[in-house]
Amino acid sequence: MIPDRGLTNTVLYLDGVSKTFDGFRAINNLALTLEHGEMRAIIGPNGAGKTTMMDIITGKTKPDEGDVYFDGTTDLTTLDEASIANLGIGRKFQKPTVFESHTVADNIRLALKDERGPWSALFGARNRIAPERIEHILEIVRLIDHHERLAADLSHGQKQWLEIGMLLAQDPKLLLVDEPVAGMTDAETADTARLLREIARDHSVVVVEHDMAFVRDLDCKVTVLHEGSVLAEGTIDAVSSNERVIEVYLGR
Amino acid sequence: MSGAGTNSMGRRPLLLSLIDGKGWIFLAVVAAAAVLVPLLNLAVPEGSAFHVPTYVVALLGKYLCYALLALALDLVWGYCGILSLGHGAFFALGGYAMGMYLMRQIGPRGVYANPLLPDFMVFLNWKELPWYWHGFDSFPFAALMVLLVPGLLALVFGWLAFRSRVTGVYLSIMTQAMTFALLLAFFRNDMGFGGNNGLTDFKDILGFNVQAQTTRCALFVATAIALVLGYLVARYMVTSTYGKVLVAIRDAESRTRFLGYRVETYKVVAFVVSAMMAGVAGALYVPQVGIINPSEFSPANSIEAVIWVAVGGRGTLVGAALGAVLVNFGKTYLTGALPEIWLFALGLLFVVVTLFLPKGIVGLLTQKRQQRQEISPRDESLAAEAGIGEAGAVEGGKA
Structure with a gap:
């Protein structure tokens, strides 16, 4: 099924998506659209389906039913992780996942947008990546002074930033960022919000987060997920005064 | 920098x-x-x-x-x-x-x-x-x-x-x-x-x-x-x-x-x-x-090869070759001198390496060298400059 013409200006389009794991409905008739250049925060209690939704968008999990379109025309449900990543969808994991036995610079080097095949990595362009490209990214995420350190030796917050840097290096159209400030200090959290707002100027971004102060800082539209579908959508003020949201998520 | x-x-x-x-x-x-x-x-x-x-x-x-x-x-x-x-x-x-x-x-x-x-x-x-x-x-x-x-x-x-x-x-x-x-x-x-x-x-x-x-x-x-x-x-x-x-x-x-x-x-x-x-x-x-x-296809042969690599140090190439030569030298010696204990010795070797030498012989030598480097003044100043200070900085960690 091809979505109607009006939706071709969306960067991400999910409709009627469901996914069941052993009888547990992780995603239930979920509909969500994201416009080009938009930043969206997704909140919701544990088990609301946030990570499963990310898994479906990035090809890790196939939905039982429903449409998932990227850029209005590309059906993501038929593609694998590598193809989807190469289309321009980058993902940051909930637990910071960097290549621990590589240096910070090499982490960025591997993420940089370029040919991805083994041939290129053995003999070709992949071996001739200009150091300036790596430095540029490391400056944005403020890890330039750490470029020769092993990623394993970074602090938790620095790893989160390195992973965001790897995401930027991929130069994706859409960034999916899962809990970027988990385990960060208040100052780091504020810095991360600033960084994401900067990134959102020329990328579409989806941020999953629990930290309400951080979500407020992001200053964008908020979608509340509950039991695998959308409970509410709107500004942070609108959703945080929504009765049902208060009931299931924010708590009384 | x-x-x-x-x-x-x-x-x-x-x-x-x-x-x-x-x-x-x-x-x-x-x-x-x-x-x-x-x-x-x-x-x-x-x-x-x-x-x-x-x-x-x-x-x-x-x-x-x-x-x-x-x-x-x-x-x-x-x-x-x-x-x-x-x-x-x-x-x-x-x-x-x-x-x-x-x-x-x-x-x-x-x-x-x-x-x-x-x-x-x-x-x-x-x-x-x-x-x-x-x-x-x-x-x-x-x-x-x-x-x-x-x-x-x-x-x-x-x-x-x-x-x-x-x-x-x-x-x-x-x-x-x-x-x-x-x-x-x-x-x-x-x-x-x-x-x-x-x-x-x-x-x-x-x-x-x-x-x-x-x-x-x-x-x-x-x-x-x-x-x-x-x-x-x-x-x-x-x-x-x-x-x-x-x-x-x-x-x-x-x-x-x-x-x-x-x-x-x-x-x-x-x-x-x-x-x-x-x-x-x-x-x-x-x-x-x-x-x-x-008998060259026997699973035990393949497992033995894994032990050579583990003993020498996986992920080092040189270590793998070294491990193969050392373990086989030991095998030649022991199967000649005390044939009945060879398999026990091999098993023991694997256990010892897994427990105490996770990076094998070459890994151990590299680690020793790095420890010596870390206390050298040049690295101290480098670490201080990068604002690291602690022992976590392994320069050229996996050379």
Whole structure:
């Protein structure tokens, strides 16, 4: 099924998506659209389906039913992780996942947008990546002074930033960022919000987060997920005064 | 601070950027052995204390074959996390390809003096040569098969396993099953590979008597050259960006996928190259030991190879080769002196290495050197400059 013409200006389009794991409905008739250049925060209690939704968008999990379109025309449900990543969808994991036995610079080097095949990595362009490209990214995420350190030796917050840097290096159209400030200090959290707002100027971004102060800082539209579908959508003020949201998520 | 890419490849001449300190030591030792061993065998008279007997030349040649097998295994296990418990299969297939060539060289000099068929086929009352034996009278053809047969098996096996994302213990068990299946198949007489007895009674290789002292020395040198070439190929692979992707796959496979890398292709390439290296090792092994039979496929052989790599240090290449030579030296000594304790000693060695030397001998030496470097003043100032200060800064951690 091809979505109607009006939706071709969306960067991400999910409709009627469901996914069941052993009888547990992780995603239930979920509909969500994201416009080009938009930043969206997704909140919701544990088990609301946030990570499963990310898994479906990035090809890790196939939905039982429903449409998932990227850029209005590309059906993501038929593609694998590598193809989807190469289309321009980058993902940051909930637990910071960097290549621990590589240096910070090499982490960025591997993420940089370029040919991805083994041939290129053995003999070709992949071996001739200009150091300036790596430095540029490391400056944005403020890890330039750490470029020769092993990623394993970074602090938790620095790893989160390195992973965001790897995401930027991929130069994706859409960034999916899962809990970027988990385990960060208040100052780091504020810095991360600033960084994401900067990134959102020329990328579409989806941020999953629990930290309400951080979500407020992001200053964008908020979608509340509950039991695998959308409970509410709107500004942070609108959703945080929504009765049902208060009931299931924010708590009384 | 200098640029982020100062340690990237392509700035220095290829060979220099390829080989690190321990690599040079390794190359020097292998080169010295390649010169000295034949020299001390051929030029020094037998009575002299410096004379190396011919049987020792063949024994050392065997160790070098094992070193090449270990190197091949380290490429996939140490760098890509593929714990193959079936690499002996690729080694044996390369060995059989060479064995078939050597069988064809016997010609009419066999016990049955049949000019067309090897002895075991005459014995089984076969009338003509099976189709897959054709071509093996030519050395270039056999040499090609030494690479192609293990490579093709690795390609098919790897493609099926890695595409289905079989990893970890499951993959190890499958590789083990693969070599066991081949063991059973090669035991069968009707497979046409000599069954239980395998292939033996070799006479000539490239026109030279395989038993002759000079041929033994030439085979030893050829093995040393193959080991050096294998090291250079593996080293080129692991120092290129390809190698960095392999390590990335080893440490965080799904992260690598989400970066857009086709993990299965990377794994298949490494697996095939590794299988070919193992095949070459097997091919050089057979003329030096004079026999190839199905026991080379036995799962225990493959597991032993894993122990060599673990002892020497996985993910170091040089360590794998060192481990193979040391453990086999120990095996030769112990099976001679106290044959009943060898297997216990091997098991104990594996346990000790796993518990106390997770990075093997080479890993331990590297660690010791780094600890010394860390307290040197130059590194202290560097660490302070980068605002690190604590001992976590391992400069050039995985050199």
